[in-house]
Amino acid sequence: MARANRRLTRASRYGKYAGGPDPLAPPVDVKQALDAIGQDVMAGYSPEASLREFLRRGTDDRPGLDDLARRVAEKRRELAAKHNLDGTLQEVKRLLDKAVLEERKQLARDVDMDDDARALAEMQLGALPPSAAAAVKELNDYAWRSTEARQDFERIKDLLGREMLDQRFAGMKQALENADDEDRAAIAAMLADLTALLDRHARGEADQQQFDDFMRAHGDFFPENPRTIDELIDTLAERAAAAARMRNSMSQEQRDELDALASQAFGSPELMSSLATLDEQLQSLRPGADWRGSESMSGSESLGLGDGTGVFQDIAELDALTEQLAQGYGGSRLDDLDLDALARQLGDEASVDARTLKQLENALRDSGTMKRASDGTLRMTPKAMRLLGKSLLRDVATRLSGRQGERDVRQAGAAGELSGATREWAFGDTEPWDVTRTITNAISRTAGGGGALGQGVRIEIGDVEVQETEARTQACVALLVDTSFSMAMDGRWVPMKRTALALHTLVTSRFRGDDLQLIAFGRQAEVMEIEQLTGLEAEYEKGTNLHHALLLANRHFRKHPNAQPVLLIVTDGEPTSHLESSGEVFFDYPPHPLTVAYAVRELENSMRLGASTTFFRLGEDPGLARFIDSMAKRVGGHVVSPELDDLGAAVVDSYLGSRRPDSSFGW
Incomplete structure (x- = not known):
């Protein structure tokens, strides 16, 4: 044994790192x-x-x-x-043919043999049935003259035994090559103890001690080294179920041949009886495993029972x-x-x-x-929106730098007046330090870390805070974004949202004295928070209600009479709906003159409130171009026709320019 x-069993000095995530991974x-x-x-x-x-x-x-x-x-x-599944049958046939051939050669060479006995032996060999199983059974009692032929015939029984065991216990075929009677006795003892242990477990009577005793006696048969009886059952049931699926995948002829040959395994019918009992126990203990599946295997590489079971385990x-x-x-x-x-x-x-x-x-x-x-x-989360907005803003900064030259990107106000707020220092900041906040942060960190008193204060980068500045003139900003279905249909949906998020991030992180309102307008308009706008789904609903959006924008401007109004309009279509005095939405296409008139009236109201207006025209529609050009001319506004990839940079640049002539923009 x-x-x-x-x-x-196999010992190894080295193995894979198993202490958690790879410490060298980026x-x-x-x-x-x-x-x-x-x-x-x-x-x-x-x-x-x-x-x-x-x-x-x-x-x-x-x-x-x-x-x-x-x-x-x-x-x-x-x-x-x-693969195909006839490997064991093919090997049995090969050994059988070889044994018969060697025996015929021996009969021909044996000159001292009685002629009648020779003729009888040759007749018996010549009359063997085509079925390998039947031929093996018939030759069980044959008196072999050739030693080599007898050895080949015995190898058939040895092969069958090892293959049957290899189906249930991986590695048995190689481990039991040239097994002797002592090895077979050890296997029989292991199977008897295993079925007894599983039977006690099924009745709820097995404990860890009994499992440990079993492993001490027979652990060499289980290189997987299960630690509990459930792990042992899982390992055995997985392979037994794979063996069952392999059998289901064979032809009826193949199954009949193997069944007939099985009783010859190791020359011991008791082996098959023990394995059948083990299969029944495992199926009862793990009924959820796939015991009835099958697979079409029609390749050219033949698999034996053990190797085939391994392949079916791989497939599972x-x-x-x-x-x-x-x-x-x-x-x-x-x-x-x-x-x-x-x-x-x-x-x-x-x-x-x-x-x-x-x-x-x-x-x-x-x-x-x-x-x-x-x-x-x-x-x-809001944190995710901030991070995403910063990323979009960096992209906008890159486009602006490439288009107009490098900008001073840190000072937040025109005159650099202190806003009273501070923020954590970041690379590139030029604002003055807030010494009080910086030292307080250092002391808090040192005290929290148990630093000794009297050793001074060590300032680290993370302690530094800078004083924020703001412009003398605050801005009241309304970003109107078209959310009609054409925006989504023509691929403008995501650039519109990216633009809104980039502008929102800029205002909330660098121009906190400004007040930005996001207004989405489709068939009707609605003020939206940035999270609502970025998650907005496109709906197939006709209507571009610029009139309603301008009403909301002007209401926003009136709430901030001392701020500079900035009106930014992103659209790809003429106004086709307006809000009536009753609160109902009117829609018509082509645009109704009344709808256009209402939009023009509210735009002029924006002008009277002092708003600087910029239209961002998307698409190449000539009618839209004529309408927006006339609207912009009417209120002294500007028209920008950006590419979609450049929309965010165009809107941010317009916001900075409209806010004040000497705006500086930074990240």
Whole structure:
């Protein structure tokens, strides 16, 4: 048995790092993930769907779940197309043919043999049935003259025994090659003890001590090293179920042949009886496993029973990975993904890719950028909106710098007057330090960390706060964005939202003395918070109610009589609806003269309130161009026709220019 044990166990001085995440791996890029998710949210997808879509697509340098799922599916197809299931039968036939041939040669060479005995032996060999199982059974009592032929015939029984055991216990075929009577007795004892242990477990009578005793006696047969009886059952049931699926995938002829041969395994019918009992116990203990499945295997590479069972285990594992990668079940997370199984099937690199996606998902959830609401839906937090807005603002800054030259990007006010507010220092800041706040931060940090008194105060970068400045003249800003269906249909939906978010971030982070109101106008207009606007879904509803939007903008301006009004209008269509005195919405297309008149009247009201007006015309519609040009001329406004990619930069630049001639813009 020692010989078999050496084959079943393997020692190793080195192994994979298993102490948690790879300490040498680069940090995950939450910003890149948030940018991609935010893009989808602004396109109208829910944060939950956007997160799933990002994980499916992957990152710039890492494949996503879709790519991993594709590779899993390819490997599954390859396994099914590559193999067939007659390997054991073919090997039995080969050994049988070889034994018969060697015996015929021996009969021909044996000159001292009686002619009648030779003729009888040759007749018996010539009359063997075509069925390998029947031929083996008939030759059981044959008196072999050739030693080599007898050895080949005995190898058939040995092969069958090892294959039958290999189906239930991985590695047995190799471990029990040239097994002797002592090895077979050890196997019989293990099977008897195993069935007894499982029987006690089924009755609720087995405990950990009994399991430990079993493993001390027979642990060499289980290189997986299960730690509990449930782990042992899981391991055995997984392989037994794979063996059952392999049998179901065979033809009826193949099953009949193997059943007939099984009784010859090791020359011991008791082996098959013990294995049948074990299968029944495992199926009873793990009824949820797939015991009835089958697979079409029509390739050219023959598999024996043990190897075939391993392939069916691989197929089952690949199917489980497919389900995990699909993330289609309620509450699914990448924590559910079996990284060890992925490494076994696709290699370590695939496991690293999946682990990176898993870390990204956890980082997004744990960093405060995504949270689960009370209704169970996943939502982007205000922190996420700020981070996304800053990213968009950096993009706007890059475009403005490239278009107009480098700007001074830190001072927030025209005259640099102190606003009384402070903020944490960031690279590039030129504002003066707020010494009191900076030293207070350093003392608080030192005291909290248990620093000794009397050793002075050490200031670190994170302690520094700078004094914010603001302009002498505050601005009252109204950004009117067209949300009619044509904006979504013509690909302007996301650029519109990105523009609104970039401007909102600029005002709330750098021009806090200004008051920005976002007004969305489709068939009717509505004042929206930035979170509502960025998550707005397009609706097929006709109407562009510029009149209603201007009413809301003028109301905003009147609430801030001492501020400079700034009116920014983003649209791709002429006004086709207006708000009547009754509160009802009137719609007509082509635009009704009354609708145009109402819009013109409110625009003139904006002019009388002192608003500087800029139209951002999207699209190439000549009618829209004529209308907007005439409107802008009427109120002394400006018209900008930006490309979609440049819309955000155009709006921000117009805001800065309208706010004051010497505005400086910074990040």
